[in-house]
Amino acid sequence: MAGSTFGKQFQITTWGESHGPALGVVVDGVPAGLSISEALIQPYLDRRKPGQSALSTPRKEDDQCEILSGVFEGKTTGTPISIMIRNTSQQSSDYSEIAGYYRPGHADYTFDQKFGFRDYRGGGRSSGRETAARVAGGAVAALFLKELGITVQAYTESIGDVKINPFHCRAEYALSSPTGMPDEEASKRAEDLIAKCKAENDSVGGVICCRASGIPAGLGEPVFDKLDANLGKAILSIGAVKAFEMGDGISAASSRGSEFNDPFCKKNGNVGKLTNHAGGVLGGISDGDDIVFRAFIKPTPSIFQTQKTVDKEGNEIDINIKGRHDPVIVPRAVVVVECMTAVTLADAVLCSLGSRMDLIRKFL
Amino acid sequence: MAGSTFGKQFQITTWGESHGPALGVVVDGVPAGLSISEALIQPYLDRRKPGQSALSTPRKEDDQCEILSGVFEGKTTGTPISIMIRNTSQQSSDYSEIAGYYRPGHADYTFDQKFGFRDYRGGGRSSGRETAARVAGGAVAALFLKELGITVQAYTESIGDVKINPFHCRAEYALSSPTGMPDEEASKRAEDLIAKCKAENDSVGGVICCRASGIPAGLGEPVFDKLDANLGKAILSIGAVKAFEMGDGISAASSRGSEFNDPFCKKNGNVGKLTNHAGGVLGGISDGDDIVFRAFIKPTPSIFQTQKTVDKEGNEIDINIKGRHDPVIVPRAVVVVECMTAVTLADAVLCSLGSRMDLIRKFL
Amino acid sequence: MAGSTFGKQFQITTWGESHGPALGVVVDGVPAGLSISEALIQPYLDRRKPGQSALSTPRKEDDQCEILSGVFEGKTTGTPISIMIRNTSQQSSDYSEIAGYYRPGHADYTFDQKFGFRDYRGGGRSSGRETAARVAGGAVAALFLKELGITVQAYTESIGDVKINPFHCRAEYALSSPTGMPDEEASKRAEDLIAKCKAENDSVGGVICCRASGIPAGLGEPVFDKLDANLGKAILSIGAVKAFEMGDGISAASSRGSEFNDPFCKKNGNVGKLTNHAGGVLGGISDGDDIVFRAFIKPTPSIFQTQKTVDKEGNEIDINIKGRHDPVIVPRAVVVVECMTAVTLADAVLCSLGSRMDLIRKFL
Amino acid sequence: MAGSTFGKQFQITTWGESHGPALGVVVDGVPAGLSISEALIQPYLDRRKPGQSALSTPRKEDDQCEILSGVFEGKTTGTPISIMIRNTSQQSSDYSEIAGYYRPGHADYTFDQKFGFRDYRGGGRSSGRETAARVAGGAVAALFLKELGITVQAYTESIGDVKINPFHCRAEYALSSPTGMPDEEASKRAEDLIAKCKAENDSVGGVICCRASGIPAGLGEPVFDKLDANLGKAILSIGAVKAFEMGDGISAASSRGSEFNDPFCKKNGNVGKLTNHAGGVLGGISDGDDIVFRAFIKPTPSIFQTQKTVDKEGNEIDINIKGRHDPVIVPRAVVVVECMTAVTLADAVLCSLGSRMDLIRKFL
Numbered sequence A, B, C, D: 001m002a003g004s005t006f007g008k009q010f011q012i013t014t015w016g017e018s019h020g021p022a023l024g025v026v027v028d029g030v031p032a033g034l035s036i037s038e039a040l041i042q043p044y045l046d047r048r049k050p051g052q053s054a055l056s057t058p059r060k061e062d063d064q065c066e067i068l069s070g071v072f073e074g075k076t077t078g079t080p081i082s083i084m085i086r087n088t089s090q091q092s093s094d095y096s097e098i099a100g101y102y103r104p105g106h107a108d109y110t111f112d113q114k115f116g117f118r119d120y121r122g123g124g125r126s127s128g129r130e131t132a133a134r135v136a137g138g139a140v141a142a143l144f145l146k147e148l149g150i151t152v153q154a155y156t157e158s159i160g161d162v163k164i165n166p167f168h169c170r171a172e173y174a175l176s177s178p179t180g181m182p183d184e185e186a187s188k189r190a191e192d193l194i195a196k197c198k199a200e201n202d203s204v205g206g207v208i209c210c211r212a213s214g215i216p217a218g219l220g221e222p223v224f225d226k227l228d229a230n231l232g233k234a235i236l237s238i239g240a241v242k243a244f245e246m247g248d249g250i251s252a253a254s255s256r257g258s259e260f261n262d263p264f265c266k267k268n269g270n271v272g273k274l275t276n277h278a279g280g281v282l283g284g285i286s287d288g289d290d291i292v293f294r295a296f297i298k299p300t301p302s303i304f305q306t307q308k309t310v311d312k313e314g315n316e317i318d319i320n321i322k323g324r325h326d327p328v329i330v331p332r333a334v335v336v337v338e339c340m341t342a343v344t345l346a347d348a349v350l351c352s353l354g355s356r357m358d359l360i361r362k363f364l
Helices: A038-048 A091-099 A108-117 A123-124 A127-148 A171-176 A184-199 A228-237 A329-352 A355-364 B038-048 B092-102 B108-115 B121-126 B129-145 B169-176 B184-199 B227-236 B330-354 B357-363 C040-048 C092-101 C110-114 C121-126 C128-148 C171-176 C184-199 C227-236 C331-355 C357-363 D038-048 D092-098 D108-115 D121-126 D128-148 D169-176 D184-199 D226-237 D330-356 D357-363
Strands: A012-014 A022-028 A066-067 A081-086 A152-157 A206-213 A241-246 A265-266 A271-273 A291-297 A307-310 A317-319 B011-016 B022-028 B065-067 B081-086 B151-159 B208-212 B241-246 B264-267 B269-274 B291-297 B307-310 B316-319 C009-014 C024-030 C063-065 C081-086 C153-159 C208-213 C243-246 C264-267 C270-273 C291-297 C307-310 C316-319 D012-015 D020-026 D065-067 D081-086 D150-160 D205-214 D242-248 D264-267 D270-273 D291-297 D307-310 D316-321
Touching: A012 D020, A012 D081, A022 A127, A022 C128, A022 D012, A038 A066, A038 A127, A038 A329, A081 A127, A081 D012, A091 D270, A108 A123, A123 A127, A123 C121, A127 A152, A127 A329, A152 A184, A152 A329, A206 A329, A228 A291, A228 A329, A228 B108, A228 B227, A228 B241, A228 C171, A241 B227, A265 B307, A271 D242, A291 A329, A307 B264, A329 A355, A329 C331, A329 C357, A355 C331, A355 C357, B011 B129, B011 C009, B011 C024, B011 C081, B022 B129, B022 C009, B038 B065, B038 B129, B038 B330, B065 D169, B081 B129, B081 C009, B081 D020, B092 B269, B108 B121, B121 B129, B121 C291, B129 B151, B129 B330, B151 B184, B151 B330, B208 B330, B208 D038, B227 B241, B227 B291, B227 B330, B291 B330, B330 B357, B330 D330, B330 D357, B357 D330, B357 D357, C024 C128, C040 C063, C040 C128, C040 C331, C081 C128, C110 C121, C121 C128, C128 C331, C153 C171, C208 C331, C227 C291, C227 C331, C227 D226, C227 D242, C264 D307, C270 D357, C316 C357, C331 C357, C331 D108, D012 D128, D020 D128, D038 D065, D038 D128, D038 D330, D081 D128, D108 D121, D121 D128, D128 D150, D150 D184, D150 D330, D205 D330, D226 D291, D226 D330, D291 D330, D330 D357
Parallel strands: none
Antiparallel strands: A012 A022, A022 A081, A066 A081, A152 A206, A206 A291, A241 A291, A241 B241, A265 A271, A307 A317, B011 B022, B022 B081, B065 B081, B151 B208, B208 B291, B241 B291, B264 B269, B307 B316, C009 C024, C024 C081, C063 C081, C153 C208, C208 C291, C243 C291, C243 D242, C264 C270, C307 C316, D012 D020, D020 D081, D065 D081, D150 D205, D205 D291, D242 D291, D264 D270, D307 D316
16 A cells, blocks of 8 residues: 555655665655755754764764755745655675564564565665655755744653653753753763663663644644644654653543643733643644654664564574664654654644635635 | 545545534445444444443433445445434533633634634534544444454543553453443442542543454554554544553653563464564554554543633633533543544555555455 | 545545435535535535426436534534435335346446445436535535635536537526526527437437636646646546546647647736637646636436346346436536536645745745 | 645655756555566656657657665565656756746746746756656556556557548557557658648647556446546646547537447456447446547647747747757657556556455455
8 A cells, every 4th residue: 555655735755775775755745935955954864864873873874865856946846855865884684684584573574464575674664764764854844844933842851761850951952962862961871771771782762752832823633633643643653653642641641630721821912821731732733832742662673682583484483683773762763753743743734724714815 | 624534445534513413424435245234333322422321421412323325235335324423412502601711621722723713512523522423433444344353442441540450351341331441340449539520520531442353464554654653643533632552652661672572473373472562563564463552531621610711802711611521531432442443444454455466466 | 445535625525325315525624714504505406406497307306405514603614514415306116127237328337346236226326416415515615716706607518419609608598598508599409409319218418618717827736636637537527527628628639839829918917818728727737817628428328218238147138228317417417517626626726825935924 | 735646555656857857756555576677667768758759859868767665676565666767868058048938838837826936947847757757657557557467558549630540550550650650651641740840840739549458347436536537637637638538438428328328248258348439437437348548639839930928027028939849749648648547547456456345355
């Protein structure tokens, strides 16, 4: 089935495998007249690329993006923007062994069941490398939102049992931090934890929090295309994400209504809320407050301990995975969460343009 | 924007407001030759309808479904199935007051911002009553899945701080239990908690767990249309759901890879897994194990305590909501979760039919 | 497959069979604040309904529409509008015979092949009666367009070999004319031809021309969603339509470029065209001129002469169709063509709102 | 709006401008296990590329395709197939002049109105060169269909007033013929006509007929997604196509039912039809007979005579277009028509897999 496209009006279609010649994205539905260039997109890809700190895989991927269409004299033309990233650092021989068995926590078995066989080199399409194309597309969305005064920032909230202290956080630090944490002290402890996991041939998970600001009230649709439902799909479609929480959604389940309801109030002459347990969405529609949600990320499934599994013939075997793998996915996933959020919000903005006759009459 | 349709091949389109003449669903893409009747659908609606126990609102809604198309001599014809449920118990005068202000935790404000005004009677389209149409559509999906040996069962796992004990559970009890809990003793304690909330003019949230069995490996798509991403959207689109967890997804974030990976093994001659932390999905594709996930539900926003809010003119006011409202949404939401799961799985089944040349050649 | 939905942003989903309890449409994506009522929709249905002249079937169908959702105090709310039309005049016994064989020119055989069996009563979902739901949905679209100064009018251009004389036409006459022709004299000759066909137990086809005025330049998309491509699909999806011509598209094939190109000129201070061979679309995008196209309609397949065919067992047999059938489909299809055009244009308007950054910045 | 994607299950997304670095297509939804290679796709592109005969533009475009994803060891993997074609022969300086005015018959004006400005080099996205990406995607579809015994062949039926004689046709000749005509004698006369047009600085249109064989009965959906409606959209979305005729659809409008109905009969033990006026589709669903339709193509709008138009400031001016342009589009459009047909049929095949419970039960 065709399942490589996301969004209705602002739409990304991604393609590419870990060890093919390239990966890429076609971004369709971008309004004409937005300033776009490789130089504006590259910083997003650089935040995702590996080899930037001792924490991550020693693989070096240049991840240079190339814009192939949809831009003329520095501006989007309204036609699809094709962005390609060449694969340059692949060592396919690393993977020949895994062709014959199923790695726990990976999609080897399910791909074989679904498709009859698989491109086993580096996980093929199920590789985390697939997210590079999402980031390229999301960068375009983020640039679009920025023009409208909407910003999206994600950061690491916890790795294993190390959590940030909200009173010790600086937004800028999150961008340079090796863990993606905005709290320098917590980040150092998390680095120690990751080093420990690495030494033990193990891996660890974590939580990413994302906040979008400057959101106008009225984005999202009442029933199936609720803004939080679409954000949930966007985020849960990122490889290692196993749970999604809107605002204080998990504790909501053990709360009382009198605690969880956010009272409305006057704020700078407009309607605001005294609290934001809801995470900026009521009835699936943005309420003007910050959008806040969390993504729960599983530990890297590629660990270097001996693991039990079966081979393609169904025999139970012990395996030892080789290769170059991050002991934690979280820091590199931060920008992926941001980018999928940007795509979802950009789509919601375009879809909301036709909600009211009074505005359409003015517009046309 | 058009946002009332869910699914690609097995598709439901719902319509209707709380206090209009009726609500309904058009179920499109149902294969021809499935046995369907009002008698087969009604039990699903009966599980959702209010007034069935002391716990829920005293509103009586008959929720009788009427099939208007797509069925001939007891079988689906392959054409769209239209199902209508007349509204019979509405007391619109209850709501005239709320036209002028914004109830905390409700969509009053966001609808006004998005659409310029709103049908304020009973929440209009943002009412929980909207889910009746989902249940009618989901019943068709569930009947389709049953024919293929796939079953879906949801149940209440916790209400407030009352949790079930997995060793005290009986699947059948969940169906008759007033709380939706499969553990009779926990259910009684939850009933006490709900009664206490009611007495205190308050409400409470809870957690629903859903399990689907008999799933073939290979459902879902590698990237954006991951089975868990689509399930997440389906479940997060239900009004009060604020978080979604796949398998043991929340604890994954504080786990090690060596703990969270599910080792493959031989099981009844096939490939199976020793554990199911993943919740039955690897790389977005079903692995043949049970699909397991949780929905986190917020407390009913309509509480009878005095609350702070603003009116339409922006003045800060105190309000006291009247009307007939459940102190807990969870028990009635159990069947809604089941039904949205059924729709998502039915769609995944139809979408997966074209995954492999070898099977298509046999099929045609 | 789900194939009962048309449009991306302004979207109609139809349901219903000729002899079921009802037919209907869900219109989703209609902006909030549009005046809509049953009284405003009914005239469109009345133009389609049979039994209005000696030319058409003696079946009487009331075709009273009922709005079930999406409208509050006379205005659309932005939520889906469900419209139902009860079937009241069905005589299913007329059709019991056709269950066993395949009528030439009908979908009996193809439905049996696709679905394994069929609802044979009155053609089921393949009945021309299905278009009543399109008209109800299209009426909403037409009312939306009218608010924006866009009007759509279709009329009969020819029936059999009787053609209108463009110099003898009055737009108002087309609305009351029994043939849908705007030329009274031609209409009378066409009536004679139809009467002759009826007497000979035969039927006849014709051509419908449609013109939309007040179209802003810029509707439609450059590649697959060209405005003319979407119009073509909309019109070719109407049961008996067998060809579609944009502007002077058929004669284009035997023309020279120097004849077919429409020179641009100044018109009322704006850019206009000296001719309109293109039919108002250049490169798939509206050019501000009238949209003009033609639909070629086949003769009613139900004729009362003896015809050769096969029965379900594959035996060659002679059949004589009974029942109440129009000897010509064209006059009643005029409003169906208008309505599908209106839906396509309404969708194009909503989809075009996000084409330019400069306009979006103003809008938000 | 996002409008660069065509198809529901077998889906192509194209991108690229005439004078950008490259054009391409992402083909999603292709079943796993199909043999695909650049060598298998290139012949389709070679049939479209210019400079192959004295009739066409002297521009040389290599149009070498490069597969970037979705294929492993010569077989499709079920993931999206990205195919890129580098632009190598562009002379952008040819076009600097047209930036300031609107060429008649081109999309210059409509792009400016829609997007605020345009990439004027070679028509940008509205260039006929855009169809190269369609051909690459359609080649994949054609290879898929071939595996299932379905073949698609298009050919030129007329150019200007030169028509083929059906009794003088050889299918193979169409493939090597400079005009795309299967009738060698007519082709020679058409060549003379084209040479004459060229000498007169003029251009000419024509008709392409397309026939698909080996079609199983049952493709297409009853209402909006009729097979002929989807084919119509596919073909009308090709730049210069101005009309679409299914079977004998144009003459249907002046025919009697007794002439146009195709009687069913026994054929090789199966149900067949004595004639095929319908063009292989009844009620929107394939009837097992050949699919036959025609596309009416306008003359090339770029002619070298002096033409009247307006400039961007709205002044009426005389222009003389320069550059390298085909005096007829038809011969090179033949393979484009074939390819869009192949995509539509491949999609219909995949969408039809879920039509019947009895087949699904066998399949799973």
